[in-house]
Amino acid sequence: MKNNSIKVSFWKNLFFLLGAFSLIEFASCDDGMKDVIYKTSNVQVVDEFLEDQKNNVSDFLAIIDKADYRGMLHAYGTYTCFIPTNDALRVYFNETRASLETLTKEQAEEIIGLHIVNDTLSTNAFVDGRLPSPSISGQYLTVRTQVDETNGEVYLELNRQARILQKNILLGNGYVHVIDKILESAKKTLAETIENLPDEKYSFIKGLVKETEFDKVLSRTDAIFTFFLQSNKVYEDLGINSKNALLQRLKENTPEVTTDAELLLNYVKYHCVPDRKYVTDLMATSTTPTYDSKQVLAFSMNKEVLLINDFKVGKIIEIGIPIDRNSEWTDLTCANGVIHEIEGQIEIRSRKAYRIYWDIAEQPEIKALKTFRKSGSPAVVFKQDELSEMTWGGKNTPTVTYYCDTYTSDGKTQYVYSDHLEFRLDTNVMQWLELKTPLLVEGNYKIWICWRRMQAITFRSIFKQDGEEDQVLPTVFDMSAYMPLYYTDDTKKNVDYDKMEQEGWKQYNAKTIINVFNSRLVGTIRVVATGRHTLRFEALGGSKAPGNAWDMIQFIPVDEDQVWPMVAANGDLIYKGTPGCQIYPDDGSKCVVEEPEPVQ
Numbered sequence: 001m002k003n004n005s006i007k008v009s010f011w012k013n014l015f016f017l018l019g020a021f022s023l024i025e026f027a028s029c030d031d032g033m034k035d036v037i038y039k040t041s042n043v044q045v046v047d048e049f050l051e052d053q054k055n056n057v058s059d060f061l062a063i064i065d066k067a068d069y070r071g072m073l074h075a076y077g078t079y080t081c082f083i084p085t086n087d088a089l090r091v092y093f094n095e096t097r098a099s100l101e102t103l104t105k106e107q108a109e110e111i112i113g114l115h116i117v118n119d120t121l122s123t124n125a126f127v128d129g130r131l132p133s134p135s136i137s138g139q140y141l142t143v144r145t146q147v148d149e150t151n152g153e154v155y156l157e158l159n160r161q162a163r164i165l166q167k168n169i170l171l172g173n174g175y176v177h178v179i180d181k182i183l184e185s186a187k188k189t190l191a192e193t194i195e196n197l198p199d200e201k202y203s204f205i206k207g208l209v210k211e212t213e214f215d216k217v218l219s220r221t222d223a224i225f226t227f228f229l230q231s232n233k234v235y236e237d238l239g240i241n242s243k244n245a246l247l248q249r250l251k252e253n254t255p256e257v258t259t260d261a262e263l264l265l266n267y268v269k270y271h272c273v274p275d276r277k278y279v280t281d282l283m284a285t286s287t288t289p290t291y292d293s294k295q296v297l298a299f300s301m302n303k304e305v306l307l308i309n310d311f312k313v314g315k316i317i318e319i320g321i322p323i324d325r326n327s328e329w330t331d332l333t334c335a336n337g338v339i340h341e342i343e344g345q346i347e348i349r350s351r352k353a354y355r356i357y358w359d360i361a362e363q364p365e366i367k368a369l370k371t372f373r374k375s376g377s378p379a380v381v382f383k384q385d386e387l388s389e390m391t392w393g394g395k396n397t398p399t400v401t402y403y404c405d406t407y408t409s410d411g412k413t414q415y416v417y418s419d420h421l422e423f424r425l426d427t428n429v430m431q432w433l434e435l436k437t438p439l440l441v442e443g444n445y446k447i448w449i450c451w452r453r454m455q456a457i458t459f460r461s462i463f464k465q466d467g468e469e470d471q472v473l474p475t476v477f478d479m480s481a482y483m484p485l486y487y488t489d490d491t492k493k494n495v496d497y498d499k500m501e502q503e504g505w506k507q508y509n510a511k512t513i514i515n516v517f518n519s520r521l522v523g524t525i526r527v528v529a530t531g532r533h534t535l536r537f538e539a540l541g542g543s544k545a546p547g548n549a550w551d552m553i554q555f556i557p558v559d560e561d562q563v564w565p566m567v568a569a570n571g572d573l574i575y576k577g578t579p580g581c582q583i584y585p586d587d588g589s590k591c592v593v594e595e596p597e598p599v600q
Contacts (some may be wrong), residue, residue, distance in 0.1 A: 001588065008224050017409070033140060043172035046073040046081055051524055059086040062100050067108035079174035080143070080160060081135075082119040084182045085165070090182070092182040113137030113184045120175055123156065129331050130278040137383035139185065142331050159183050160332070186333045190227050192219035193334045197229075204235050205244075205271075207502045212265045217272070217291070218336075223289065225337040226277040228308070229329055238345055253349045271294055276338050278331050279323060284308060286436065289466070295348055296531040298439060311439065316354060321346055345595060351530060353443025356555040359437065361419045363387050366402050375406045375418045389436035394539075398423065398430035407569055407585055409511030412452075413550045416567050420452065424547030425459050425539040434536045435463075435553075440527045443557055445534075447523060448472065450508045450552035452578055453516040456480035457543035463525040464534040473523030475504060476540065479548045483507075483518040497563045508552065510566035510574035510583050517551075524558060 050061040060083050064070055073079065084092070103595025119133035130140040143478055146157045156164040158179055166178035171421060188196070194209055207214050208521035216224065240246050243264075248261045257263050272291040282288075283306055285516055287296045300320065321344035329341040365387050371377035380402045392398055404419040417525050424430050447461070458477050463471040465514055483505050486496040495513060500506055501521075508519040527533070535553070556562050572586040581591030 006058075025355065030532045036498065045075075045172040046079060046174060046176060048074070049171055049176055050083065051171065055178075056085050057083045058088075059089045060084055063089075063103065063108050063111055065107055067102070068105070069112050073116075073173070076172065077101065077173040078120045078148070080119060080121040081164070081165075081174065081176045081182065082114075082115045082117075082179050085178050088162075088179065088181050096306075102449075110137070111182065111183065114139060114141070114185060119139070122170075122175055123177070124308070126156065127280070128325065132280075135279045139184075140276075140333070141148075141183070142278070143331060144331070150227065150238065183213065185334045188334055189219050189221065190225060190334045190337045190339065191215040193332070193339060194218065194227070194229070201231050201233075202229065204232050204240075205230050208264060210267050211243075212261075212268045214265070214268045214272070215584070221336050223336065224274070224276045225271045226275065227337065227339050228271045228297075228323075229339055229341045230271070230345065231341065234342075234344055240345075250347065253347055262359055266293070266295075266348055270295055270346060271581075273297060276333075278338055279306060279340065279501060281324060282323070282340075288441075289531075294529040296529050297346065298531060302580055308342060316351060316441070316493065318349075334368070345460070347357050351441045351489075353441045353527070354556040355439050355557060355560060356440065357416075358438050358553045358555065359416055359419070359571075360550055360553055361402060361417070361421050370401070371404065373404055373417050373419055375404050377404050379403050389391040389463070392423070392430050392433040394426070394429055394431035396429050400428075403549075409587070410518065411509070412512045414509045414512060414517060414569050416450075416509075416513075416569060417571055418549045418569060420546050420549045422549050424455075424543055424545060425457050425537060425538045426541075428542060430547075432536060432538045436535050437533050437535055437555070439532055440529070440555060441530045442527050445555040446521055446558055447525060447560060448506065448519045448521055448552075448554040448562070450478075450517075450519045450554065450557065451479060451551040452551060453480060453482060453545045454548045455546075456541075457548060458540045459537045460540060461522045461540065462535060462536040464531075465528055465531075468528050469525075471525050475520065477520055477522075477523040477595055481518070482515040485513065485515055501562055506563050508554070508566055510568045510578075511580070511585070517543065519552075519554070525555075 047061065048065070049055060052058070061070075064073065073081070075414070095314075115134050116136050117133050118136050121133065122129060125132055126143045128144045130142050134140045144157050145154060147154055156167070156323050158164060159181055162179035162181035164177050166181050169178070171175040173380060179353070181536050191209075193217070194202075194206055197206060209218070209496050215529045218227065218412055235241070238249075240249065246267070247260055247263055250257075254263070254266070257266060265534065269291045270293070273288045274291065275288075277285065277288065282299050283301060284298050285296045289296050297313070300307050302310065302320070306323045306325070307320025308323065309318055311318040321342050324343050327341035329339050332339040365382070366372060366380070368381060370507045371380070375422055382400045382402070384398070386401065388525070390400060392400070402419065404422060405413045407413055407418055424435065425433065445465070448462075458476055460476050461473040462474065484500065484503065486499040488494040488496045496508065497506065504521040506519045506521075507513050507517075509517050552567070564576040568574050568584040572584055575581055579591060581587070
């Protein structure tokens with residue numbers, strides 16, 4: 001016991017001495033750093049670059065000091081700074097009749113806040129439009145490529161105000177780009193900007209904004225909007241040369257609206273959406289609601305062209321309206337929003353709900369595969385965040401796998417287009433999964449899940465719309481179940497589709513009826529606003545690997561036939577009464593087609 005006490009005492013004393021030395025050393029370090037701003041290396045940082053007189057930007061440092069930002073720009077960080085030249089600063093003070101001495105700290109903070117971005121952005125990250133990250137004031141800056149008319153030189157213009165003179169000066173804590181003017185926040189509201197548009201180009205839309213008193217909305221400074229601008233030429237090309245001509249067109253598109261005032265107001269409101277959305281934002285948007293309305297605008301890309309309301313689904317064929325990205329009025333920042341010019345007419349239309357047979361393998365990243373819909377190709381596994389329109393969460397690294405099978409004559413691989421997705425809904429693996437739906441027109445739909453029977457799993461389905469309560473669908477079922485088959489007589493040649501539908505089942509494959517290719521009704525949804533929404537699945541139990549094979553999801557209006565048409569393996573819609581020999585794939589049987597009797 002004595003030896004143990006000696007050992008304990010020794011270690012206690014040693015630790016005490018080490019601790020004392022550490023405190024002395026720490027105190028020494030602390031004293032050496034007193035009144036010094038710590039810097040991680042000897043590489044020049046932003047404020048040091050500004051101090052250097054030969055760079056011709058030193059005057060801006062005085063505004064930085066007045067705003068108390070020197071410490072930030074001297075320390076480690078990831079900044080992008082747009083710094084005006086000394087000449088630019090002198091011009092600014094002359095034009096504003098201000099001076100550094102009369103500038104308040106708040107005014108200095110406002111100026112600096114617009115010139116610094118809390119991100120490292122070289123011009124390689126610039127695209128025409130807004131920058132990827134906002135300034136530290138919270139406002140986005142815009143950039144566009146311009147050509148100098150005097151010498152043909154191509155340059156970058158920042159915020160419609162300044163020219164970038166020197167770019168990509170890499171320092172220890174970020175980039176500096178030198179500009180020829182000081183940046184100022186937009187002062188005019190949307191209403192003021194529209195009012196000041198040239199009459200020879202925009203008098204028609206200006207008149208509508210005034211007449212409907214929507215300019216009062218666009219004057220608000222407590223809200224932010226995006227407004228889509230149409231030129232006089234757009235109206236002229238459509239033969240709309242007067243307000244009455246426009247009203248006639250609007251009455252045809254929305255006959256349920258009976259008053260002229262409401263028609264015009266609805267039309268103008270349809271050109272306005274909440275929030276400030278630059279082209280970059282719209283490119284990542286599928287739909288967005290319009291002002292004070294259940295109506296939405298849909299956005300899609302066709303190569304490099306951003307289109308509004310490009311509908312080519314089901315029975316709806318509407319040619320999309322491009323946003324004119326070359327217009328001086330596109331991506332134009334206002335005090336309370338942003339403006340874009342469009343190359344055609346956007347208007348509210350009464351659309352009828354139509355059926356959607358959705359092959360859920362039609363995900364953008366899957367469609368981009370070289371092996372997409374090539375039978376027999378190797379499976380492709382997608383991890384979380386690798387599919388832009390499918391998201392999921394859970395444990396143990398859940399994945400989604402794309403397969404494209406070879407069709408077999410026994411019907412056991414009769415997936416539509418021969419492809420499908422496999423994923424394992426499981427409370428211990430993929431606990432939930434959400435899919436962005438195709439465009440759904442306002443109306444009531446029955447939702448059918450179409451799959452190939454494999455593993456046991458139960459789940460619930462939820463339909464989600466922005467601004468609306470979630471719709472939890474009533475049917476929970478086991479995906480390992482065999483589909484019950486009913487026949488109209490003992491010969492078992494004629495399927496009783498009505499009885500199957502009454503029990504919430506149906507055959508969806510047109511060629512071969514088999515009880516492992518199933519379609520189950522999960523419930524009825526109400527689509528409040530035309531657009532793309534979200535369908536969510538939540539696991540309610542465990543399952544076995546690899547999960548289940550999902551083929552299609554069908555959205556069928558409640559007042560339409562839920563069974564016909566069915567779908568062939570090549571995607572053809574097959575209507576009731578079609579002989580089997582006319583359904584893909586060709587089974588080698590001879591198909592007798594009745595010839596019409598000659599007309600006498």
